[in-house]
Amino acid sequence: MPEVSRGERFSLAHDERSLPFGRAPELLRDGRGSVVGRPEDDLWVTRDGMGVPRVVILTAALVEYRTVQEFLSRPENESSASGAPYTVGYLGVEAGEWEVWVTCIGQGNIAAALQASHAVQELRPELIAFVGTAGSLKSDVRLGDVVYATKVYGYESGKQTDHGLLGRPSIEVTDPHTTQLAFRVAAQRAWLRKVPDNGLEGPTPEAHVAPIAAGEKIHTGNRSALYDYLRQAFDDAHAVEMEGLGFLSGATFWPAGTKAVVVRGVSDRLVDKAPGQDAVMQPTACRHAMALLWELLENCWPKADAMWGRIAAPPGVRRAAPNPHTFVGLPSKNGSATLMRREDIPALDLVGEVVDGRYRLLREVGRGSLNVVWEAEEFAFGGSLGRVAVKLQPPQTDKRYVYFSREAAIMARLDSPSLLPYRCAGTQRDGKLAGWNYICTALAELSLRDLVNEQPLQGSELVSMMRDVAVGLLELHKQRLVHGDIKPANILRLGERWVIGDFGLTQKTGAHEPEGTIGYMAPERFGGTVTTKNDVYSFAVTAVVAGSGLTRSDERTLDNTQYQVLRFLATNVPDPPAFRDAIFPPPVSALIHWSLRPEPAERPSMQDVLDFLNEDYDGWPRNG
CATH class of the missing domain: 3.40.50.1580 (Nucleoside phosphorylase domain)
Structure with a gap:
């Protein structure tokens, strides 16, 4: 493998021969075949000093x-x-x-x-x-x-x-x-x-x-x-x-x-x-x-926790990680497509409103480009049955309704402990929300984005999160489904595990739609290609954000014209995130580089990713 300078490690793409299936690259192994690196105060330090301040x-x-x-x-x-x-x-x-x-x-x-x-x-x-x-x-x-x-x-x-x-x-x-x-x-x-x-x-x-x-x-x-x-x-x-x-x-x-x-x-x-x-x-x-x-x-x-926030963060960090814009194609008279923004969902005072006769809205807990999520109390038989999440979408006749109804249909048939549990869906008939669509799910404790805003994940916490998400994505991929919007805001903590939520952009493989979240979309997705390797790329970007605190966002908006959109897609496909290998366990760093390769065929499958994460490396956090 050719010599690589420290300055180039921000965009390092390991040689294909150094990434055999399920193994860390030889670059990261010592003479006995052990992965070079040791956990010390949850900071991985490699042989060449990559982890030192x-x-x-x-x-x-x-x-x-x-x-x-x-x-x-x-x-x-x-x-x-x-x-x-x-x-x-x-x-x-x-x-x-x-x-x-x-x-x-x-x-x-x-x-x-x-x-x-x-x-x-x-x-x-x-x-x-x-x-x-x-x-x-x-x-x-x-x-x-x-x-x-x-x-x-x-x-x-x-x-x-x-x-x-x-x-x-x-x-x-x-x-x-x-x-x-x-x-x-x-x-x-x-x-x-x-x-x-x-x-x-x-x-x-x-x-x-x-x-x-x-x-x-x-x-x-x-x-x-x-x-x-x-x-x-x-x-x-x-x-x-x-x-x-x-x-x-x-x-x-x-x-x-x-x-x-x-x-x-x-x-x-x-x-x-x-x-x-x-x-x-x-x-x-x-x-x-x-x-x-x-x-x-x-x-x-420096203390280890301070180094985690400093060692890989770009200018401006530690900002709170934003919830970036979602890009979707919205049909209109001039055939345009656009960036959808959180501001597109109207803000209403809905505290106390009841959805489906049994979910009393308590507070808004999340706002995306396609919908808004409220914490609600489920009640029946004269008492409370606990808290749930209710996702709301305004009355629409455009593609937003297509996304929402598709999400409800997909969630209704999913049954996996690694995916957010579904309860019901429908359209509200009366009150302030008359005509609004809703999906009710389990209520997560927090999102990965919330956690990374406080402190990036380290060591075994990072690896465990990656395993949970990989299991969930593999469940989708076995059904030929592509999630299409993997990012920290859609990775949710439920009890002792991480689960995947928000299936609004989930589609069958082979579809052709240039949509997703700017900064997390795989390069080929800007051209419309829908494949499971899209999720592999977004999974790797999410791992970088979770472990380093990097932010991935694009605050630019687009005029609602086809020319503006095409020009944007041609000139603004974001590069993979730059990061320092030192902040990750060496096998994780190798896996991320592998998964961020620009050509989809050169990335691992999600089964490869899970096998890689389950392998027993020296000093590697154990599964379970």
């Missing part, structure tokens, strides 16, 4: 880049998903190893902002740091000292008047929790033990946790008007440099939860320098800055 370090100069690399073990050249070059190695701490991605971006705040933003989006680290050198602005900040920036002033912003420049600085603040840790690290001075012995004599370096200033000018002296302005307008700034403001702005632009810090070693006091001072002090100061960062990493090893 990640830190990205940006530098501005080659001497800083080389110095940071001195601290890394097992360095390799790698690229991010967009092709940005990095050196990747490991930095050991008492709790384990950090995976370190380091690169040199050149000088300037703009370059720092762009690279920091890209790094957070593509690599999704637990922490991103800018490490390098700076000039001192304080008499007590000596050569070799380290400044951890609590905030960065952008000193270039201001108002020029006849009396001088009035400062109106941009300000970026580093992560407050990590800043608290930095105060402790500076006070305890244990970081000094990590400073390499370079044979130089001099005073012991100090760590300062304080503001710094950043601009676009290189400072070489302390007699300029700019130096006086910095000392006067930013009197609490301990150092000056050229990247910190842009770095923090870019690193914190996306609400991805990555902690951002700036650590600078002082290599210049902005006074007349001795010949050759830079050649000695720049690497020395940078080593001191790295020693402080190393000790900081000792103190901020």
Whole structure:
């Protein structure tokens, strides 16, 4: 199998030969045939360190880049998903190893902002740091000292008047929790033990946790008007440099939860320098800055539950997982098709309304693109018989009614513990809901989407959910039925098991309908092909969302014209979800990649999926 870089693992599709039936790929096996990986606090860690926490370090100069690399073990050249070059190695701490991605971006705040933003989006680290050198602005900040920036002033912003420049600085603040840790690290001075012995004599370096200033000018002296302005307008700034403001702005632009810090070693006091001072002090100061960062990493090893929410989530997560739009073809005079939205179902005050003479509506518990679901109390013989779910659909003569009536007919003939139990269906004859159609089912405790909003599934919980859903889908596929809308909102918790609900888009194999939920639809379904492999693809996307917290949605709407729909289908078929293999047990990761293959014929059948999940791997959660 060809070598695959870490950056490419977001879209990795394993070679066909590495996915024999019911076996994890050889890539994931050790010399004894055991699956590589072990559960530790429900976080799977593979042999190549894919499960370790990640830190990205940006530098501005080659001497800083080389110095940071001195601290890394097992360095390799790698690229991010967009092709940005990095050196990747490991930095050991008492709790384990950090995976370190380091690169040199050149000088300037703009370059720092762009690279920091890209790094957070593509690599999704637990922490991103800018490490390098700076000039001192304080008499007590000596050569070799380290400044951890609590905030960065952008000193270039201001108002020029006849009396001088009035400062109106941009300000970026580093992560407050990590800043608290930095105060402790500076006070305890244990970081000094990590400073390499370079044979130089001099005073012991100090760590300062304080503001710094950043601009676009290189400072070489302390007699300029700019130096006086910095000392006067930013009197609490301990150092000056050229990247910190842009770095923090870019690193914190996306609400991805990555902690951002700036650590600078002082290599210049902005006074007349001795010949050759830079050649000695720049690497020395940078080593001191790295020693402080190393000790900081000792103190901020992420907890497993935090890593689950961070390690694979795209920008914006942890948002609540949305209930995406459903795409269906709605016949009309101009032959159009459209996206159906939750807003298409009218909102009514239905509390207390009685359906079918025995189901009293209590509260709305779900709203989809085709119908709305209410929790209801079933009553008879003068008392309550318990709670049920009542799915309601407004009076319609278009294809919505076709979907609803088809769902009722399909559910009436299904009988499986892995499918949502059916009770009855009909049309309401009177009251506010006269003419509305209803389907009554068992009431689920919650949906998979509800659970993932709180915390992604881990370890045995994830595998058990996948098994339950695979059993339900296999029951459908044995009857040549394709569910057509597998997603977290339609996977429901009922007692001790997960069941599949919402059969509105369920059809026989061989039909031709471009419909489903954007983000979960298999690529071929956009062209109308209905096959059981559609469900396999959607099952894999659902597993990624359940295990990582990724969201899959498309908030765009379509004009109700055939031209707009065809253009959308031709240009907006979503790619498979990008995710990091490390968050899944290795066999699950292999299965997901297999199931997300673009060609339906190359995906496993649902029987293959279930056999794969039931196989007894080393450290694998047991069935039952």
